Every structure is written in structure tokens, then in C-alpha cells.
Amino acid sequence: MSRKSIIIMVILFCGLGVAYFLSGTSLPVDVTVAETGEVKAFVEERAKTTLPRIYRIAMPLNGRILPITVNEDQKVTKGQVVAQMDTSDLDAEVAKAKYRVEQFAKKIIEQADNRLEDNSLDQFDEFLKSMDLTVEAASKQQEASKAKWEFARSEFDRKYQLSKRNAISESELNEADLFKKQSEIDYQKDILTWRSLQAVQSAMQIGKISILKYKEKKVLSEAVLKEEQKEAMSQFDQLQRDRKRAIMHSPIDGTILTRNFENERTLPAGEILLEIGQLEDLEVEVDVLSQYVGNIRIGSPVDIEGPAIGNQIVHGKVKRIYPKGFTKISSLGVEQQRVKVIIGFENNIWKELQKQKRNLGTDFRVRVKIYTEIKENVVKVPRSTLFRNGSGQWQAFLVRNKKTVLVDVEPGVMNDFEAEIQTGIKAGDQLIVAPSMNLTPGQSVEAHVIKNL
Structure with a gap:
């Protein structure tokens, strides 16, 4: 169609409209009646079922x-x-670790057994007591031998002086010399015996000290073995835990x-x-635009519907509002800031749906209406009867005495379908539904009442 044809058609339509208006004929309009009732403001979003906890x-x-x-x-x-895992390798590791722990236990018992050492110490004590007496006797003996040798020497000197004066015979002098020499030999032998016994006594004392040192070393070795046993037991316990975990x-x-x-x-x-999850604990997860979340409260009522639930509408309440938002790209490619909201069913919907032979699981798509405000016993009108003028004032066309009346209104709670009217309209007033832009105040109209919009 050409531009000229379009201009001609517009002029014709305008001319017909003006002629119709000037003719005085009433314009037919659809009207609805303002009434008193309940108005709910809500946020409507797509959502999905979820579980508060999934066990993996x-x-x-x-x-x-x-x-x-x-x-x-x-x-x-x-x-x-x-x-369950294949536990054959684990079983072998557990058996090996158990054997190692048992071996350490045996070694510790062996290290802790000091009966042989204690018996040896007792014997050494008895030997040392006997040796002390023996050494003491040898000491006395060498003292006696010394006295005897000194006596024999003095006796020989005396007889030697006598022999110079021919007071004694040569044989008596020889006997005195022999006695002196024998006494000296006996004295040397007794000294040697005494010192030998002292050496034996010292050796036995060293032997006793060696046994005591060996016992101390065994105590240290036992401590080391106990630490190694702890490590082996720790490994054994870990393998047992792994073996237990292998069966889930x-x-x-x-x-x-x-x-x-x-x-x-x-x-x-x-x-x-x-x-694994408990389906009877099903709840609903919804991502709400952040600008609407401020009006949602814990406990706010919710209507839940969708093919997964059937034709019925089930009720729920807001359980949790996440404190942190996130960015999400809409289906139109628009970047949106949203906040996750969790909704709980008022009744055990899963069991009720089971009775109805319907299956509802996790991640099923549903739709929710979260009610942010509810007003009762207020004047309400259909949302399609309201419009804004050029300055942003809400207005509506009423029909009074078959004439249009333009009124300013102050809406309160509203949703996509209806709105609360605080001022400008009272119950029983007739309002024009979706008024035409050409409609003017005072224009004659023929009202056709629509009961259900």
C-alpha cells in the first residue's frame, strides 16, 4: 500500500469518527463494577523443586x-x-599391618623381661659379698706374712751379730737366713694373692655395672619399640578404617x-x-529479582502450581532468603540480579501426590506466586481500568448517567490483574475497561457490564 493511500484512509477514519461523535450517538463501552474484597500483591516466577540436603x-x-x-x-x-569396593588388596594390607603390630608387642614383652638380668645381679651381689670377705682375709694374711717376714729379718740380723762373736753356730745362722727368705717369699705370695683377689673383686663390680647398664639400654629400647608400635598401630587403625569405608x-x-x-x-x-535424598522433605527453590526481594518476608504465603503438581494449587511459605545475590542471564539475554529464595510446602505434598498416583521429585519445574502484601475489605478494581496520564497520575473513566467521568485515583496494593483503590472510586462505581485514547470526559456511552474479567 502506498503512502498516499495510507494518508487517505487515516483522513477517512478520522472523518467518520468526528461525524459519529457529532451525530450524538452513544459509544458502546465495556464496564466493570468496583467491589469490596481482598487484594494481593505478589511476585510470580518460575521455580523448581529441590531438597534441603542431598547425601552423596x-x-x-x-x-x-x-x-x-x-x-x-x-x-x-x-x-x-x-x-562396595573390591577389598582383597585392603584385606592383605590389614593382615600385614596386624602382624607387624603383634611382632612389636612380642619384642616389647621380651625387652621388658629382666628376670635373667635380675638373677645375674643377685648372684653378683652374693659373689661380691663373698669376695669382700675373701679380699679382707687375704689382706689380713699378707699383713701376717709381712709381720712374719719382718720378724725373720730381725731375727737373722740378731743371729748374724752373734755369729760374728762366735756366739752361735753357722748352722743356726743358716736356719735364720732360710727362715727369713721363706718368710719374704710367703709375704710376696700373699701380697700377690691379695691384689689378685682385689682385681677379681673389681672385675665383678664392673660386671654388675655392665648388667645395670644393659638393663638401662633395654628400657630405652623398649621405649623406642613402643613408639614404633604406636606408629604401626596407627597404620593398622587407618587400614581398618579404610577397610570399613570400602563398604558404603x-x-x-x-x-x-x-x-x-x-x-x-x-x-x-x-x-x-x-x-540419596528424602523426597518427603521436598521444597521449592526460586530465583527472584533483587528489586522484589525486599518485600518478601520469612513466612510469606506462596501459591505453587504447574504440570508437575497437576491442576491443583498447593500452598507454601517462604522458609529462607539467601543473603547474597547473583547475576543471571535471562532467556532474552538480559543480565539480571537475582536472589535465591527457598519455599516450603505447608503439607507433605509428596505423600499427597503419591496417593494421587503422581510422581514429584527434585528439579521438577513449577511456578510460584509469593504474596508480599494482602489487603482485606478494600475497594478493588480490575487493573485494566487504570491508566496514567502524561504527568504520571493514575486515572480511570467512570460511567455516570451514561456519561464518561474522568477521575484521579490513588491505588494501593496491586498486581497484574487487580488493584486496591484508596481514593477516587467507591464500591459500586462503573469503570470503563481498557478505555480508548480517543475517549473524552462527558462523552455519551452505552455501558455493557462485564462480570468476569
């Missing part, structure tokens, strides 16, 4: 996992075995949510094998 079963250490026989959606009980149990009564592996394979420590 992971590989406790590097090794080979045996086939996992539990399936998704299978019920498990607390303590039930849900996965369910920490709760719950449902298998995810099974990441089925067949036997070698996996590193930390690899997630299973996820």
Missing part, C-alpha cells in the same frame, strides 16, 4: 568399585549397603536420586557414586 556417596579412596545394584527411585534404609552404607532412610556408575570399574577417591 563417594569413593572413599582409590580403588575398584564392584557393580552397584541399587537403582534410581529405589527406597533404601539407614545403614543399608548401597555400594546409606546414611538415611531415603530414595536413590542418582546412580552415576553401574558396572565394576577403577575410580579415584572422591568420585560421586550415588545421591
